[in-house]
Amino acid sequence: MMDRLYAGETMLDVVLVTGLVGGGAAWLSGRAIAASWGGRSRVVLTAFLLGAAARFFHFALFEGQLLSVASFACDTLIFLVVGLVSWQTTRASLMVRQYPWLYLRTGPLTWREIGQETDREK
Numbered sequence: 001m002m003d004r005l006y007a008g009e010t011m012l013d014v015v016l017v018t019g020l021v022g023g024g025a026a027w028l029s030g031r032a033i034a035a036s037w038g039g040r041s042r043v044v045l046t047a048f049l050l051g052a053a054a055r056f057f058h059f060a061l062f063e064g065q066l067l068s069v070a071s072f073a074c075d076t077l078i079f080l081v082v083g084l085v086s087w088q089t090t091r092a093s094l095m096v097r098q099y100p101w102l103y104l105r106t107g108p109l110t111w112r113e114i115g116q117e118t119d120r121e122k
Contacts, residue, residue, distance in 0.1 A: 005074050006064060013062040018075050022054045026079040030086030034094065043083040050083075051076030085109070 006014050029046045033039075054075045058064035065071065088109045096105045103111045 005068075005070050006058070007068070007071075009058060009062050009064045013058065013064070017054055017057050017061070018078060021057070022050055022075060022079055023082050025050055025053075026082040027086045030083035031090045033083075034087045034090035037094075040084065040087065043087050044080060047076050047080035047083050050079045054079070 026047060029050070030043050033042045033046065051072050055064075055066060055068065055072050058071065059066035092105065092107075092109055092111050095103050095111050102113060104114055106112050
């Protein structure tokens with residue numbers, strides 16, 4: 001499976017470019033978009049751009065295939081998931097910090113209105 005996705009690249013190359021550099025950029029992008037109150041659609045666009053950049057880095061640094069649709073899709077999916085988790089985490093933090101009289105934090109990704117009862121409280 002790995003050989004078909006990233007032909008001619010080692011696992012270290014993939015972890016370095018896709019995992020560390022690209023995943024870090026996706027996390028920071030998601031956080032920055034949420035901090036500026038941007039929507040999820042901006043995270044999706046950013047993930048596609050990061051996917052294209054990652055393909056170029058794989059090609060330029062490790063002689064990977066530049067126009068590999070499967071590799072691009074895999075990289076973009078990873079960046080999309082990381083970016084959306086970062087966006088949601090930051091958004092939850094912002095909502096609770098900025099509107100403490102309205103919202104309570106219920107988890108790392110969620111919040112609720114103070115007046116709302118949960119199913120367990122009923």
